[in-house]
Amino acid sequence: MDDLTKEFLIESQEGLDRMERCLTELEQKPQDAALLAEIFRSVHTIKGTTGFLGFKRLEKLAHSGENLLGVLRDGKLAADAPMISALLELLDSLRTILKTIEAEETEGTGEDALLIGRLDLLREPARVAVAAGARSRANSPREAVAPSAAPAVAAASEAALLVPEPAALTPDPPVAAISAPAADASNGRAPATSSAAESTLRVDVALLNRMMNLVGELVLTRNQVLQATAADANMTLLSRRLDMVTADLREAVMKARMQPVSNVFSKVPRMVRDLSQSLGRRVRLQTEGQETELDKSLLEAIKDPITHAVRNALDHGIELPEVRHAAGKDPEGLLSLRAVQEGSHVIVEISDDGTGIAVEKVRSKAIERKLIAPERATQLSERELLQLIFLPGFSTAAEVTNVSGRGVGMDVVRTNVEKIGGKVEVDSRVGRGTTLRLRIPLTLAIIPALIVRSLNQSFALPQAALSELVHIPPEQAATAFEWIENAPLYRLRGQLLPLVFLDRLLMPEREWRLAGDRGNFIAVLDADGRRFGLVVDSLADPEEIVVKPLSAVLKDIGLYSGATVLGNAELALILDPGLIAVRAGISMHNEEESTRGGEEECGTEAARMDYLLVEAGGRHAAVPLGDVLRIEQMPLSRIEYFGPRPLLNFEGQLLPVEDAAGILAAGEGDPEAKIVVVVCREGNRQMGIAVSHVLDVAAGDSLFEAGSSRQTDGVTLLKQRVTGVINLGGVPPLPALEETAGEAQLVAEEVG
Structure with a gap:
C-alpha cells in the first residue's frame, strides 16, 4: 500500500469519527447549520479523494450521502430520525469499506443499491407532500393540505430538479497530495504562512513507544550519574545540566503520547x-x-x-x-x-x-x-x-x-x-x-517519587499522593502519639490523623518501635479519599523513577503498584497508598457524607462538623472534635478526689473530671482497673470526660436543640443514629469545686 492511500485511510477515519459525533448531536439540534456544514465537509472530502484514488464504490456511496446532506444544508428539508439513521448506516458502510481497503487494498464486493436508494428517496421534497396526503386521508380534514398549497409544492419539486448536483463542486485535493513549498524557487524565501497540515506530522505509535523506553533508560542513567558525581564539585554543573535536559525530554515525549x-x-x-x-x-x-x-x-x-x-x-x-x-x-x-x-x-x-x-x-x-x-x-x-x-x-x-x-x-x-x-x-x-x-x-512510564526506608529496605512512595512530611524528634516520640483502641494517631494542626507504621505493616509481629535514633518521619498521604500518615524510619532524596510491572506473586500482596531501580542501582518496590490504606483499615475521609442518604431532602441545610464518638455507660455520646485536646488511657488510681468530685493531675494542671455515667464508681475496688479520659477545653477551661471506649471520629450535622441539660448540650445524627452531645459547659469549674470542698471542710470541723 502506498503512502498516499495510507494517508487517505487515516484522514477518512478521522473524518468519519467527526461525522458520527456531529450526527448524534444533529438529531437533538436538527437546525444547527454548523453541524450540517461539518458533516457535509467530511463526506465531500471523502468523495473527492476517492475519485482521485479510483475507489468507485466509495465515491458512489459518498456522492449519494452528499446529495442528501446538500438538501439539508440548504434548508430544503429538516433532519429527522429516519434521515439520521440512514446517514449513520452510510457512515458504517464507508467505515467497513475503508477497513477492507486497509486489509486487502481493494474495496471488496457488496450491495449498496438499497442504501443508495434510501438516501435518494429521503432527499426528494415530494415525499413531504405524499406524507401529508397520506395523513390527511387517515386523519381529520383539518390536517389536509390546502388546495392553494398544491402549486407551491409542485413548484418546489420542479425547483429541486433545477438545483445543480453537489457533485459539480470542485473536490478537495487529498491532504497527502499537497506538497509544502519549502522555499520560493525564484528568490529562495520561505513562504510567509504555513497551513495546519504543514505544521503537523504523523508519527507511528511504535516509534513513540520506543522513544519512551529510551527516555526511561536515560532517566535511570541520569539518576546514577547524579549520585556518582554528588561529591565531585567539577562534575556538579554538568550533572545538573544533564538532569534538566533529561527532565525536559521526558516531558516532551510524554506530552507527544497524550490524547484527550x-x-x-x-x-x-x-x-x-x-x-x-x-x-x-x-x-x-x-x-x-x-x-x-x-x-x-x-x-x-x-x-x-x-x-x-x-x-x-x-x-x-x-x-x-x-x-x-x-x-x-x-x-x-x-x-x-x-x-x-x-x-x-x-x-x-x-x-x-x-x-x-x-x-x-x-x-x-x-x-x-x-x-x-x-x-x-x-x-x-x-x-x-x-x-x-x-x-x-x-x-x-x-x-x-x-x-x-x-x-x-x-x-x-x-x-x-x-x-x-x-x-x-x-x-x-x-x-x-x-x-x-x-x-x-496518567502514564505507566516515569513518575516522581520520594524514597523512604523501613526495616533497612528502600521503598518508592509516589509523590502524587503525598501532602506533607512531618518529623518527630526522638525526645518527643513518647508523647507525640495518641491511642484509640490500640490504634495510633497524631494530632496535626488540631486534627487527628490515623497512623500506619510501615515496619508493623510489613512485619505485624514486630514490637511497637515509637522512635529511632533520628526520631519518626510521617508522610501524610491522601489516597482514594483516605487521609493518613505513613510512619517510616528515614527519608532519602526524591527521584524520578521508571515504573516496572510486578510479578503476580508480589501483586497479590496488596501493598505495591510496581518496582523500580534507584540511582544507586538498588531495587525498590513502589508503595501503593490506596492499598496501604485498605490493608490498614483506614476509613474513607468523606464516608459519612456519602451515607447521608436523602437528608438534604428534609429541607435543612445544617453545617457539618466532626465529632469524637465515645461510649459511656453503655450509651453513645459525642464530643466536638475541635474541643478535644488529648485522649488518655490510664489506671483508675490516677484519679484523685477532693470533696465529692474527681480530679486529674494532667501535665501539672488540676482538671475536673465529669463522670456522669458512673464509670469511676464501677471500677472502684479493682487495683488493675483502667479508664479512658478525654481531655477537652471549653473556652479557657480544661476538663476531663470519663468514658468506657473511644469508638470513632464521625461527621454530623450541627447541634440540634433537644432539651439540653447539664450533661447534654443537644443531639446530632452520627452514623444514622441520634447521639447526645456532651455539654462541656456543664462541668463545674474549679472555683466551684474549691467552694464545695471548703464547705465540706467547715462541716467536718463543726461535726468534730
Whole structure:
C-alpha cells in the first residue's frame, strides 16, 4: 500500500469519527447549520479523494450521502430520525469499506443499491407532500393540505430538479497530495504562512513507544550519574545540566503520547442512541471533562471497559420509561460520563440514575452460578457483594441477548483496567442508580517519587499522593502519639490523623518501635479519599523513577503498584497508598457524607462538623472534635478526689473530671482497673470526660436543640443514629469545686 492511500485511510477515519459525533448531536439540534456544514465537509472530502484514488464504490456511496446532506444544508428539508439513521448506516458502510481497503487494498464486493436508494428517496421534497396526503386521508380534514398549497409544492419539486448536483463542486485535493513549498524557487524565501497540515506530522505509535523506553533508560542513567558525581564539585554543573535536559525530554515525549479522553467519549453518543432505541429506553447522555488527557496506550486500553460499562448501564441500569414514570422518576434516564485528573491518575466515572444493584440478588445469583460458596456469601459485606459483579460468568440478566447476559462485560472492565495498573470501584443505591469508577494511571512510564526506608529496605512512595512530611524528634516520640483502641494517631494542626507504621505493616509481629535514633518521619498521604500518615524510619532524596510491572506473586500482596531501580542501582518496590490504606483499615475521609442518604431532602441545610464518638455507660455520646485536646488511657488510681468530685493531675494542671455515667464508681475496688479520659477545653477551661471506649471520629450535622441539660448540650445524627452531645459547659469549674470542698471542710470541723 502506498503512502498516499495510507494517508487517505487515516484522514477518512478521522473524518468519519467527526461525522458520527456531529450526527448524534444533529438529531437533538436538527437546525444547527454548523453541524450540517461539518458533516457535509467530511463526506465531500471523502468523495473527492476517492475519485482521485479510483475507489468507485466509495465515491458512489459518498456522492449519494452528499446529495442528501446538500438538501439539508440548504434548508430544503429538516433532519429527522429516519434521515439520521440512514446517514449513520452510510457512515458504517464507508467505515467497513475503508477497513477492507486497509486489509486487502481493494474495496471488496457488496450491495449498496438499497442504501443508495434510501438516501435518494429521503432527499426528494415530494415525499413531504405524499406524507401529508397520506395523513390527511387517515386523519381529520383539518390536517389536509390546502388546495392553494398544491402549486407551491409542485413548484418546489420542479425547483429541486433545477438545483445543480453537489457533485459539480470542485473536490478537495487529498491532504497527502499537497506538497509544502519549502522555499520560493525564484528568490529562495520561505513562504510567509504555513497551513495546519504543514505544521503537523504523523508519527507511528511504535516509534513513540520506543522513544519512551529510551527516555526511561536515560532517566535511570541520569539518576546514577547524579549520585556518582554528588561529591565531585567539577562534575556538579554538568550533572545538573544533564538532569534538566533529561527532565525536559521526558516531558516532551510524554506530552507527544497524550490524547484527550474525548477520543473515547465521542464513540458513546452513537452507541447510546442505537442501544436505547433497540431496548426501548429514553436516555439523555451527559459528558464532562472531555479535554482530560491520557497516555495513548492507556486510552486504547479503556475503550472496551467504557463500552461494556455503558452497555451494562443501558441494559441493566436505566429502566423503561413507563417503569420510571411509575416510580416517580423522569421517564428519560440520565447516563453521565465524567473524566477528571487527580494527581497522577485520571478518574473516569460512568453513572446512571437507574434501578441500582440489589445486593441480595447479587448474592443469590453468585450462589446459583456456583461462583461462591453459600457459607462464604452470607459473610460478605455489601461492598464485598458488589465486587462479585466483576467475576467471570456473573450476570443478573434473566435471558441471554445480543447486549448482555453472558457474564462477560464487567469481567472485561476489571481485567482490562487492572492490566494497566488501574482500579475499578462500584457504588450503587437501590432505586437511585450506580456509579462505576475507573482509576487510571496518567502514564505507566516515569513518575516522581520520594524514597523512604523501613526495616533497612528502600521503598518508592509516589509523590502524587503525598501532602506533607512531618518529623518527630526522638525526645518527643513518647508523647507525640495518641491511642484509640490500640490504634495510633497524631494530632496535626488540631486534627487527628490515623497512623500506619510501615515496619508493623510489613512485619505485624514486630514490637511497637515509637522512635529511632533520628526520631519518626510521617508522610501524610491522601489516597482514594483516605487521609493518613505513613510512619517510616528515614527519608532519602526524591527521584524520578521508571515504573516496572510486578510479578503476580508480589501483586497479590496488596501493598505495591510496581518496582523500580534507584540511582544507586538498588531495587525498590513502589508503595501503593490506596492499598496501604485498605490493608490498614483506614476509613474513607468523606464516608459519612456519602451515607447521608436523602437528608438534604428534609429541607435543612445544617453545617457539618466532626465529632469524637465515645461510649459511656453503655450509651453513645459525642464530643466536638475541635474541643478535644488529648485522649488518655490510664489506671483508675490516677484519679484523685477532693470533696465529692474527681480530679486529674494532667501535665501539672488540676482538671475536673465529669463522670456522669458512673464509670469511676464501677471500677472502684479493682487495683488493675483502667479508664479512658478525654481531655477537652471549653473556652479557657480544661476538663476531663470519663468514658468506657473511644469508638470513632464521625461527621454530623450541627447541634440540634433537644432539651439540653447539664450533661447534654443537644443531639446530632452520627452514623444514622441520634447521639447526645456532651455539654462541656456543664462541668463545674474549679472555683466551684474549691467552694464545695471548703464547705465540706467547715462541716467536718463543726461535726468534730
